Amino acid sequence: MESTTKRNPVIIAILLLLLIFIAAIALFPFFALLLASFKPSTELLRNGLNLKLQADLLSLKNYVYLFQDGAKYFIWYKNSLIITIGGTILSLLFSSMVGYALAVYDFKGRNAVFILVLAVMMIPMEILMLPLYKLIVFLKIINTYWGVIVPTMVAPVAIFFFRQYALGLPKELLDAARIDGCSEFRIFFKIMVPLMKPAFGAMAILQAMGYWNSFLWPTVVLRTEDMFTLPIGLSGLLTPYGNNYDILISGSLLTILPIIILFIFFQRYFISGLTVGGVKG
Template structure:
Protein backbone atom coordinates (compact mmCIF):
# COMPACT_ATOMS: atom_id res chain seq x y z
CA UNK A 1 0.00 0.00 0.00
CA UNK A 2 1.31 3.42 -0.99
CA UNK A 3 2.24 5.78 1.88
CA UNK A 4 -0.26 8.34 0.63
CA UNK A 5 -3.09 5.78 0.57
CA UNK A 6 -2.14 4.57 4.03
CA UNK A 7 -2.18 8.13 5.37
CA UNK A 8 -5.60 8.69 3.76
CA UNK A 9 -7.04 5.58 5.40
CA UNK A 10 -5.63 6.60 8.78
CA UNK A 11 -7.14 10.08 8.46
CA UNK A 12 -10.51 8.67 7.41
CA UNK A 13 -10.48 6.29 10.37
CA UNK A 14 -9.57 9.11 12.75
CA UNK A 15 -12.31 11.33 11.31
CA UNK A 16 -14.88 8.54 11.73
CA UNK A 17 -13.78 7.95 15.34
CA UNK A 18 -13.98 11.68 16.07
CA UNK A 19 -17.47 11.86 14.53
CA UNK A 20 -18.65 8.93 16.67
CA UNK A 21 -17.24 10.56 19.78
CA UNK A 22 -18.51 14.08 19.12
CA UNK A 23 -21.89 13.10 17.66
CA UNK A 24 -23.71 12.54 20.98
CA UNK A 25 -22.15 15.66 22.48
CA UNK A 26 -23.20 17.85 19.54
CA UNK A 27 -26.73 16.38 19.59
CA UNK A 28 -26.94 17.12 23.33
CA UNK A 29 -26.08 20.76 22.63
CA UNK A 30 -28.63 20.88 19.80
CA UNK A 31 -31.43 19.42 21.93
CA UNK A 32 -30.69 21.90 24.73
CA UNK A 33 -31.80 24.71 22.40
CA UNK A 34 -35.04 23.01 21.30
CA UNK A 35 -38.52 23.94 22.49
CA UNK A 36 -40.08 21.69 25.17
CA UNK A 37 -41.23 18.40 23.68
CA UNK A 38 -39.52 18.92 20.32
CA UNK A 39 -36.88 16.23 20.92
CA UNK A 40 -39.58 13.65 21.68
CA UNK A 41 -41.08 13.81 18.19
CA UNK A 42 -40.55 10.90 15.81
CA UNK A 43 -38.11 10.90 14.16
CA UNK A 44 -36.17 13.18 16.53
CA UNK A 45 -34.79 16.26 14.77
CA UNK A 46 -31.06 16.87 14.56
CA UNK A 47 -31.38 20.64 14.88
CA UNK A 48 -33.90 22.87 16.66
CA UNK A 49 -36.71 24.25 14.52
CA UNK A 50 -36.32 27.57 16.33
CA UNK A 51 -33.46 27.88 18.81
CA UNK A 52 -34.42 29.10 22.27
CA UNK A 53 -32.67 29.76 25.57
CA UNK A 54 -35.78 28.96 27.60
CA UNK A 55 -34.33 25.67 28.87
CA UNK A 56 -31.29 27.43 30.30
CA UNK A 57 -33.43 30.17 31.86
CA UNK A 58 -35.67 27.56 33.47
CA UNK A 59 -32.65 25.57 34.57
CA UNK A 60 -31.23 28.40 36.67
CA UNK A 61 -34.52 30.01 37.70
CA UNK A 62 -36.48 26.96 38.90
CA UNK A 63 -33.81 24.41 39.89
CA UNK A 64 -30.69 24.31 42.08
CA UNK A 65 -28.32 24.01 39.13
CA UNK A 66 -26.92 27.50 39.63
CA UNK A 67 -26.09 26.73 43.25
CA UNK A 68 -24.69 23.35 42.25
CA UNK A 69 -22.49 24.99 39.61
CA UNK A 70 -21.06 27.41 42.19
CA UNK A 71 -20.47 24.57 44.68
CA UNK A 72 -18.71 22.42 42.09
CA UNK A 73 -16.54 25.31 40.94
CA UNK A 74 -15.48 26.09 44.50
CA UNK A 75 -14.80 22.47 45.46
CA UNK A 76 -12.96 21.60 42.24
CA UNK A 77 -10.76 24.71 42.47
CA UNK A 78 -9.99 24.17 46.14
CA UNK A 79 -9.27 20.46 45.60
CA UNK A 80 -6.92 21.29 42.74
CA UNK A 81 -4.95 23.86 44.73
CA UNK A 82 -4.68 21.60 47.79
CA UNK A 83 -3.71 18.58 45.69
CA UNK A 84 -0.99 20.56 43.94
CA UNK A 85 0.39 21.78 47.26
CA UNK A 86 0.56 18.38 48.98
CA UNK A 87 1.17 16.05 46.03
CA UNK A 88 3.96 18.16 44.55
CA UNK A 89 5.68 18.52 47.92
CA UNK A 90 5.40 14.79 48.66
CA UNK A 91 6.42 13.75 45.13
CA UNK A 92 9.50 15.96 45.25
CA UNK A 93 10.42 14.62 48.70
CA UNK A 94 10.20 11.00 47.55
CA UNK A 95 12.29 11.81 44.47
CA UNK A 96 15.07 14.03 45.81
CA UNK A 97 15.15 14.11 49.61
CA UNK A 98 16.80 11.36 51.62
CA UNK A 99 15.05 10.21 54.78
CA UNK A 100 14.68 6.95 56.67
CA UNK A 101 12.25 4.48 55.11
CA UNK A 102 11.71 6.51 51.95
CA UNK A 103 11.61 3.59 49.52
CA UNK A 104 9.59 1.39 51.87
CA UNK A 105 6.97 4.08 52.46
CA UNK A 106 6.73 4.74 48.74
CA UNK A 107 6.18 1.04 47.99
CA UNK A 108 3.40 0.91 50.58
CA UNK A 109 1.76 3.92 48.93
CA UNK A 110 1.98 2.27 45.52
CA UNK A 111 0.34 -0.81 46.98
CA UNK A 112 -2.60 1.33 48.02
CA UNK A 113 -3.30 2.03 44.33
CA UNK A 114 -4.78 -1.44 43.88
CA UNK A 115 -7.42 -0.82 46.56
CA UNK A 116 -10.68 0.45 45.00
CA UNK A 117 -11.79 3.82 46.35
CA UNK A 118 -15.25 2.43 47.11
CA UNK A 119 -13.76 0.05 49.68
CA UNK A 120 -12.53 2.95 51.81
CA UNK A 121 -15.71 5.02 51.63
CA UNK A 122 -17.47 3.51 54.65
CA UNK A 123 -14.51 3.78 57.09
CA UNK A 124 -13.69 7.22 55.69
CA UNK A 125 -17.27 8.38 56.21
CA UNK A 126 -17.27 7.06 59.79
CA UNK A 127 -13.99 8.87 60.45
CA UNK A 128 -15.37 12.15 59.11
CA UNK A 129 -18.55 11.64 61.13
CA UNK A 130 -16.52 11.27 64.33
CA UNK A 131 -14.73 14.51 63.43
CA UNK A 132 -18.00 16.35 62.79
CA UNK A 133 -17.20 16.95 59.12
CA UNK A 134 -20.27 15.34 57.55
CA UNK A 135 -22.29 17.81 55.46
CA UNK A 136 -19.32 20.18 55.21
CA UNK A 137 -17.19 21.19 52.26
CA UNK A 138 -14.08 20.21 54.23
CA UNK A 139 -15.40 16.65 54.45
CA UNK A 140 -15.55 16.55 50.64
CA UNK A 141 -12.10 18.07 50.20
CA UNK A 142 -10.02 16.11 52.72
CA UNK A 143 -9.87 12.80 50.79
CA UNK A 144 -8.56 14.61 47.70
CA UNK A 145 -5.80 16.54 49.50
CA UNK A 146 -3.21 13.78 48.99
CA UNK A 147 -3.54 11.31 46.13
CA UNK A 148 -1.19 8.37 45.62
CA UNK A 149 -1.37 8.65 41.84
CA UNK A 150 -0.56 12.36 42.02
CA UNK A 151 2.43 11.71 44.27
CA UNK A 152 3.63 8.98 41.93
CA UNK A 153 3.20 11.21 38.87
CA UNK A 154 5.19 14.08 40.37
CA UNK A 155 7.86 11.79 41.78
CA UNK A 156 8.54 10.13 38.42
CA UNK A 157 8.85 13.49 36.72
CA UNK A 158 10.99 15.02 39.52
CA UNK A 159 13.53 12.20 39.12
CA UNK A 160 14.57 13.85 35.85
CA UNK A 161 15.77 17.00 37.64
CA UNK A 162 19.60 16.78 37.83
CA UNK A 163 20.92 16.33 41.36
CA UNK A 164 23.89 18.50 40.40
CA UNK A 165 21.57 21.45 39.80
CA UNK A 166 20.06 21.14 43.27
CA UNK A 167 23.45 20.68 44.94
CA UNK A 168 24.81 23.76 43.15
CA UNK A 169 21.90 25.82 44.45
CA UNK A 170 22.52 24.56 47.99
CA UNK A 171 26.22 25.42 47.74
CA UNK A 172 25.24 28.93 46.63
CA UNK A 173 23.31 29.29 49.89
CA UNK A 174 19.75 28.59 48.71
CA UNK A 175 17.52 27.12 51.41
CA UNK A 176 15.18 24.24 50.71
CA UNK A 177 12.13 26.48 50.36
CA UNK A 178 13.94 28.85 47.99
CA UNK A 179 15.28 25.89 46.00
CA UNK A 180 11.82 24.33 45.78
CA UNK A 181 10.15 27.59 44.71
CA UNK A 182 12.78 28.89 42.27
CA UNK A 183 14.15 25.70 40.69
CA UNK A 184 11.93 22.69 41.30
CA UNK A 185 8.50 24.23 40.57
CA UNK A 186 9.53 25.78 37.20
CA UNK A 187 11.06 22.44 36.18
CA UNK A 188 7.83 20.64 37.10
CA UNK A 189 5.65 23.02 35.07
CA UNK A 190 4.22 20.52 32.51
CA UNK A 191 3.43 17.87 35.13
CA UNK A 192 1.78 20.49 37.35
CA UNK A 193 -0.67 21.32 34.58
CA UNK A 194 -1.31 17.62 33.95
CA UNK A 195 -1.96 16.97 37.64
CA UNK A 196 -4.16 20.06 37.90
CA UNK A 197 -6.32 18.87 34.98
CA UNK A 198 -6.63 15.37 36.42
CA UNK A 199 -7.60 16.70 39.84
CA UNK A 200 -10.04 19.32 38.58
CA UNK A 201 -11.80 16.88 36.26
CA UNK A 202 -11.97 14.22 38.96
CA UNK A 203 -13.41 16.62 41.53
CA UNK A 204 -15.83 18.27 39.09
CA UNK A 205 -17.22 14.93 37.86
CA UNK A 206 -17.29 13.24 41.27
CA UNK A 207 -20.81 12.14 42.10
CA UNK A 208 -20.70 9.42 44.75
CA UNK A 209 -18.59 11.02 47.48
CA UNK A 210 -20.41 14.41 47.56
CA UNK A 211 -23.70 12.50 47.52
CA UNK A 212 -22.61 10.55 50.61
CA UNK A 213 -21.08 13.41 52.59
CA UNK A 214 -23.34 16.35 51.75
CA UNK A 215 -26.91 16.01 53.03
CA UNK A 216 -28.05 19.62 52.55
CA UNK A 217 -29.51 20.31 49.10
CA UNK A 218 -27.92 23.76 49.01
CA UNK A 219 -24.47 22.16 49.33
CA UNK A 220 -24.90 19.62 46.53
CA UNK A 221 -22.48 19.70 43.63
CA UNK A 222 -23.46 19.91 39.97
CA UNK A 223 -23.52 16.13 39.23
CA UNK A 224 -25.72 15.54 42.30
CA UNK A 225 -28.00 18.43 41.32
CA UNK A 226 -28.25 17.00 37.80
CA UNK A 227 -29.25 13.61 39.22
CA UNK A 228 -31.93 15.31 41.30
CA UNK A 229 -33.12 17.08 38.16
CA UNK A 230 -33.45 13.68 36.48
CA UNK A 231 -35.88 12.51 39.15
CA UNK A 232 -38.00 15.66 38.95
CA UNK A 233 -37.97 16.30 35.19
CA UNK A 234 -37.34 12.87 33.67
CA UNK A 235 -39.67 13.63 30.73
CA UNK A 236 -38.14 17.03 29.95
CA UNK A 237 -35.41 15.90 27.58
CA UNK A 238 -34.55 19.44 26.48
CA UNK A 239 -34.11 20.64 30.07
CA UNK A 240 -32.02 17.58 30.92
CA UNK A 241 -29.75 18.18 27.94
CA UNK A 242 -29.29 21.80 28.99
CA UNK A 243 -28.19 20.53 32.40
CA UNK A 244 -25.76 18.15 30.69
CA UNK A 245 -24.27 20.99 28.67
CA UNK A 246 -23.78 23.09 31.80
CA UNK A 247 -22.02 20.12 33.41
CA UNK A 248 -19.74 19.24 30.50
CA UNK A 249 -18.90 22.64 28.99
CA UNK A 250 -16.56 24.06 31.72
CA UNK A 251 -14.32 20.99 31.90
CA UNK A 252 -14.26 20.67 28.12
CA UNK A 253 -13.20 24.31 27.79
CA UNK A 254 -10.52 23.82 30.46
CA UNK A 255 -9.09 20.82 28.65
CA UNK A 256 -9.06 22.57 25.28
CA UNK A 257 -7.23 25.56 26.74
CA UNK A 258 -4.61 23.47 28.55
CA UNK A 259 -4.36 20.46 26.24
CA UNK A 260 -0.95 21.50 24.87
CA UNK A 261 0.59 21.54 28.36
CA UNK A 262 -1.32 18.39 29.33
CA UNK A 263 0.03 16.37 26.39
CA UNK A 264 3.51 17.81 26.94
CA UNK A 265 3.43 16.64 30.55
CA UNK A 266 2.26 13.13 29.62
CA UNK A 267 4.86 12.74 26.88
CA UNK A 268 7.66 14.10 29.05
CA UNK A 269 6.63 11.81 31.90
CA UNK A 270 6.57 8.78 29.61
CA UNK A 271 10.05 9.57 28.27
CA UNK A 272 11.72 10.69 31.49
CA UNK A 273 9.89 8.49 33.97
Protein backbone atom coordinates in the same frame (compact mmCIF):
# COMPACT_ATOMS: atom_id res chain seq x y z
CA MET B 1 16.52 7.95 -2.19
CA GLU B 2 14.84 11.29 -2.61
CA SER B 3 11.63 9.70 -3.89
CA THR B 4 11.36 7.41 -0.88
CA THR B 5 11.59 10.32 1.54
CA LYS B 6 8.79 12.25 -0.12
CA ARG B 7 5.37 11.82 1.43
CA ASN B 8 2.76 10.25 -0.77
CA PRO B 9 -0.16 12.72 -1.08
CA VAL B 10 -2.65 9.87 -1.53
CA ILE B 11 -1.62 8.26 1.77
CA ILE B 12 -1.78 11.65 3.50
CA ALA B 13 -5.28 12.24 2.13
CA ILE B 14 -6.45 8.78 3.27
CA LEU B 15 -5.01 9.31 6.75
CA LEU B 16 -6.62 12.75 6.94
CA LEU B 17 -10.03 11.35 5.99
CA LEU B 18 -9.61 8.55 8.49
CA LEU B 19 -8.78 11.00 11.28
CA ILE B 20 -11.75 13.21 10.33
CA PHE B 21 -14.01 10.15 10.47
CA ILE B 22 -12.69 9.16 13.90
CA ALA B 23 -13.07 12.74 15.14
CA ALA B 24 -16.66 12.85 13.88
CA ILE B 25 -17.47 9.65 15.79
CA ALA B 26 -15.85 11.04 18.94
CA LEU B 27 -17.73 14.36 18.66
CA PHE B 28 -21.11 12.80 17.82
CA PRO B 29 -22.26 12.57 21.49
CA PHE B 30 -21.38 16.21 22.07
CA PHE B 31 -23.27 17.49 19.02
CA ALA B 32 -26.23 15.23 19.83
CA LEU B 33 -26.25 16.61 23.38
CA LEU B 34 -26.03 20.18 22.07
CA LEU B 35 -28.97 19.66 19.73
CA ALA B 36 -31.01 17.86 22.39
CA SER B 37 -30.57 20.76 24.81
CA PHE B 38 -32.89 22.84 22.59
CA LYS B 39 -35.62 20.18 22.36
CA PRO B 40 -38.56 19.49 24.71
CA SER B 41 -38.58 16.47 27.00
CA THR B 42 -41.36 14.74 25.07
CA GLU B 43 -39.28 14.70 21.89
CA LEU B 44 -36.30 13.25 23.74
CA LEU B 45 -38.42 10.49 25.25
CA ARG B 46 -39.92 9.70 21.86
CA ASN B 47 -36.79 9.67 19.65
CA GLY B 48 -33.83 9.87 22.03
CA LEU B 49 -30.59 11.63 21.13
CA ASN B 50 -30.19 12.25 17.39
CA LEU B 51 -28.93 14.81 14.91
CA LYS B 52 -32.28 15.57 13.30
CA LEU B 53 -32.78 19.28 12.76
CA GLN B 54 -36.46 20.07 13.36
CA ALA B 55 -36.79 23.84 13.52
CA ASP B 56 -40.30 23.75 14.99
CA LEU B 57 -39.04 21.80 18.03
CA LEU B 58 -35.97 23.88 18.79
CA SER B 59 -36.23 26.61 21.42
CA LEU B 60 -34.32 28.29 24.23
CA LYS B 61 -36.89 27.37 26.90
CA ASN B 62 -34.54 24.99 28.69
CA TYR B 63 -31.81 27.62 29.04
CA VAL B 64 -34.33 30.31 30.00
CA TYR B 65 -35.48 28.06 32.83
CA LEU B 66 -31.92 27.48 34.01
CA PHE B 67 -31.03 31.17 34.01
CA GLN B 68 -34.32 32.52 35.39
CA ASP B 69 -36.06 29.79 37.41
CA GLY B 70 -33.20 27.39 38.08
CA ALA B 71 -31.67 29.34 40.98
CA LYS B 72 -30.45 26.15 42.61
CA TYR B 73 -28.54 25.22 39.46
CA PHE B 74 -26.09 28.11 39.83
CA ILE B 75 -25.70 27.39 43.55
CA TRP B 76 -24.68 23.84 42.56
CA TYR B 77 -22.39 25.31 39.91
CA LYS B 78 -20.73 27.56 42.48
CA ASN B 79 -20.28 24.65 44.89
CA SER B 80 -18.69 22.51 42.18
CA LEU B 81 -16.33 25.33 41.19
CA ILE B 82 -15.23 25.94 44.80
CA ILE B 83 -14.62 22.25 45.47
CA THR B 84 -12.87 21.70 42.13
CA ILE B 85 -10.59 24.75 42.32
CA GLY B 86 -9.78 24.35 46.00
CA GLY B 87 -9.32 20.59 45.83
CA THR B 88 -7.18 20.74 42.70
CA ILE B 89 -4.84 23.41 44.09
CA LEU B 90 -4.37 21.57 47.39
CA SER B 91 -3.98 18.23 45.67
CA LEU B 92 -1.31 19.57 43.31
CA LEU B 93 0.53 21.24 46.18
CA PHE B 94 0.68 18.32 48.60
CA SER B 95 0.92 15.53 46.03
CA SER B 96 3.80 17.24 44.23
CA MET B 97 5.67 17.77 47.49
CA VAL B 98 5.28 14.11 48.48
CA GLY B 99 6.20 12.84 45.02
CA TYR B 100 9.20 15.18 44.86
CA ALA B 101 10.42 14.05 48.28
CA LEU B 102 10.13 10.37 47.33
CA ALA B 103 12.16 11.00 44.18
CA VAL B 104 14.88 13.35 45.44
CA TYR B 105 15.56 12.63 49.10
CA ASP B 106 17.19 9.46 50.36
CA PHE B 107 15.68 8.74 53.78
CA LYS B 108 14.97 5.65 55.81
CA GLY B 109 11.70 4.00 54.83
CA ARG B 110 11.40 5.78 51.48
CA ASN B 111 10.73 2.58 49.56
CA ALA B 112 8.20 1.47 52.18
CA VAL B 113 6.31 4.74 51.79
CA PHE B 114 6.32 4.40 48.00
CA ILE B 115 5.02 0.82 48.24
CA LEU B 116 2.28 2.08 50.55
CA VAL B 117 1.32 4.71 47.95
CA LEU B 118 1.10 1.99 45.27
CA ALA B 119 -0.99 -0.17 47.60
CA VAL B 120 -3.47 2.65 48.25
CA MET B 121 -3.81 3.13 44.49
CA MET B 122 -5.15 -0.43 44.26
CA ILE B 123 -7.84 0.02 46.95
CA PRO B 124 -11.27 1.02 45.58
CA MET B 125 -12.83 4.17 46.97
CA GLU B 126 -15.87 2.19 48.14
CA ILE B 127 -13.72 0.31 50.67
CA LEU B 128 -12.29 3.54 52.08
CA MET B 129 -15.62 5.34 52.37
CA LEU B 130 -16.54 4.14 55.87
CA PRO B 131 -13.23 5.09 57.58
CA LEU B 132 -13.15 8.37 55.65
CA TYR B 133 -16.72 9.12 56.72
CA LYS B 134 -15.79 8.47 60.36
CA LEU B 135 -12.82 10.80 59.90
CA ILE B 136 -14.85 13.76 58.64
CA VAL B 137 -17.47 13.20 61.34
CA PHE B 138 -14.69 13.29 63.94
CA LEU B 139 -13.30 16.47 62.37
CA LYS B 140 -16.84 17.95 62.29
CA ILE B 141 -16.64 18.88 58.62
CA ILE B 142 -19.70 16.96 57.43
CA ASN B 143 -21.80 18.89 54.90
CA THR B 144 -18.95 21.29 54.15
CA TYR B 145 -16.55 21.89 51.28
CA TRP B 146 -13.69 20.65 53.44
CA GLY B 147 -15.51 17.38 53.99
CA VAL B 148 -15.31 16.70 50.25
CA ILE B 149 -11.78 18.01 49.74
CA VAL B 150 -9.75 16.86 52.75
CA PRO B 151 -9.94 13.05 52.26
CA THR B 152 -8.92 13.33 48.59
CA MET B 153 -6.46 16.23 48.51
CA VAL B 154 -3.41 13.92 48.65
CA ALA B 155 -3.97 11.64 45.66
CA PRO B 156 -1.86 8.47 45.32
CA VAL B 157 -2.03 8.65 41.52
CA ALA B 158 -0.73 12.23 41.55
CA ILE B 159 2.03 11.30 44.02
CA PHE B 160 3.14 8.46 41.75
CA PHE B 161 3.07 10.69 38.67
CA PHE B 162 5.05 13.51 40.32
CA ARG B 163 7.60 11.03 41.67
CA GLN B 164 8.16 9.55 38.23
CA TYR B 165 8.55 13.00 36.73
CA ALA B 166 10.85 14.28 39.48
CA LEU B 167 13.20 11.32 38.97
CA GLY B 168 14.25 12.92 35.70
CA LEU B 169 15.03 16.35 37.12
CA PRO B 170 18.72 17.39 37.13
CA LYS B 171 20.10 16.81 40.62
CA GLU B 172 22.98 19.21 39.92
CA LEU B 173 20.57 22.13 40.35
CA LEU B 174 19.81 20.95 43.87
CA ASP B 175 23.47 20.88 44.84
CA ALA B 176 24.14 24.28 43.27
CA ALA B 177 21.14 25.83 45.07
CA ARG B 178 22.23 24.38 48.41
CA ILE B 179 25.73 25.77 47.94
CA ASP B 180 24.15 29.20 47.37
CA GLY B 181 22.31 28.84 50.68
CA CYS B 182 18.78 28.14 49.44
CA SER B 183 16.42 26.34 51.80
CA GLU B 184 14.74 23.13 50.69
CA PHE B 185 11.36 24.82 50.35
CA ARG B 186 12.85 27.60 48.24
CA ILE B 187 14.59 25.05 46.03
CA PHE B 188 11.29 23.28 45.50
CA PHE B 189 9.12 26.33 44.79
CA LYS B 190 11.64 28.49 42.94
CA ILE B 191 13.60 25.90 40.96
CA MET B 192 11.83 22.56 40.78
CA VAL B 193 8.22 23.67 40.37
CA PRO B 194 8.98 25.61 37.14
CA LEU B 195 10.74 22.52 35.79
CA MET B 196 7.69 20.40 36.66
CA LYS B 197 5.18 22.56 34.77
CA PRO B 198 4.24 19.75 32.34
CA ALA B 199 3.52 17.43 35.27
CA PHE B 200 1.43 20.12 36.98
CA GLY B 201 -0.48 20.77 33.74
CA ALA B 202 -1.31 17.10 33.23
CA MET B 203 -2.33 16.54 36.83
CA ALA B 204 -4.33 19.79 36.96
CA ILE B 205 -6.62 18.50 34.22
CA LEU B 206 -6.96 15.00 35.66
CA GLN B 207 -7.51 16.13 39.24
CA ALA B 208 -9.96 18.87 38.22
CA MET B 209 -11.96 16.37 36.18
CA GLY B 210 -12.01 14.02 39.16
CA TYR B 211 -13.38 16.67 41.52
CA TRP B 212 -15.78 18.13 38.95
CA ASN B 213 -17.35 14.77 38.05
CA SER B 214 -17.23 13.25 41.55
CA PHE B 215 -20.61 11.93 42.61
CA LEU B 216 -20.32 9.13 45.18
CA TRP B 217 -18.22 10.81 47.87
CA PRO B 218 -19.99 14.21 47.74
CA THR B 219 -23.30 12.35 47.98
CA VAL B 220 -22.13 10.81 51.25
CA VAL B 221 -20.75 14.06 52.69
CA LEU B 222 -23.19 16.74 51.55
CA ARG B 223 -26.63 16.79 53.17
CA THR B 224 -28.47 19.99 52.27
CA GLU B 225 -29.56 21.07 48.81
CA ASP B 226 -27.67 24.36 49.09
CA MET B 227 -24.41 22.39 49.40
CA PHE B 228 -25.02 19.99 46.50
CA THR B 229 -22.61 19.85 43.58
CA LEU B 230 -23.73 19.66 39.96
CA PRO B 231 -23.68 15.84 39.64
CA ILE B 232 -25.83 15.46 42.77
CA GLY B 233 -28.20 18.28 41.90
CA LEU B 234 -28.71 17.21 38.29
CA SER B 235 -29.34 13.60 39.34
CA GLY B 236 -32.24 14.87 41.43
CA LEU B 237 -34.02 15.97 38.25
CA LEU B 238 -34.77 12.31 37.54
CA THR B 239 -37.43 11.10 39.97
CA PRO B 240 -40.24 8.51 39.93
CA TYR B 241 -42.69 11.41 39.62
CA GLY B 242 -41.16 13.08 36.58
CA ASN B 243 -38.11 13.01 34.36
CA ASN B 244 -36.90 16.44 33.29
CA TYR B 245 -34.56 15.21 30.59
CA ASP B 246 -34.64 18.53 28.75
CA ILE B 247 -33.42 20.50 31.78
CA LEU B 248 -30.99 17.72 32.69
CA ILE B 249 -29.36 17.78 29.24
CA SER B 250 -29.16 21.58 29.11
CA GLY B 251 -27.61 21.69 32.57
CA SER B 252 -25.21 18.88 31.72
CA LEU B 253 -24.05 20.68 28.59
CA LEU B 254 -23.11 23.76 30.58
CA THR B 255 -21.10 21.61 33.00
CA ILE B 256 -18.76 20.64 30.16
CA LEU B 257 -17.55 24.21 29.60
CA PRO B 258 -15.11 24.51 32.56
CA ILE B 259 -13.34 21.27 31.60
CA ILE B 260 -13.05 22.39 27.96
CA ILE B 261 -11.62 25.76 29.05
CA LEU B 262 -9.21 24.03 31.42
CA PHE B 263 -7.99 21.68 28.71
CA ILE B 264 -7.52 24.53 26.23
CA PHE B 265 -5.21 26.34 28.66
CA PHE B 266 -3.28 23.28 29.82
CA GLN B 267 -3.30 20.99 26.77
CA ARG B 268 0.35 21.73 25.90
CA TYR B 269 1.49 20.80 29.40
CA PHE B 270 -0.93 17.87 29.50
CA ILE B 271 0.52 16.23 26.39
CA SER B 272 4.16 16.86 27.27
CA GLY B 273 3.60 15.86 30.88
CA LEU B 274 2.10 12.49 29.98
CA THR B 275 4.65 11.71 27.27
CA VAL B 276 7.71 12.81 29.24
CA GLY B 277 6.72 12.19 32.84
CA GLY B 278 5.23 8.80 32.12
CA VAL B 279 8.56 7.27 31.10
CA LYS B 280 10.72 8.53 33.98
CA GLY B 281 12.26 6.21 36.52
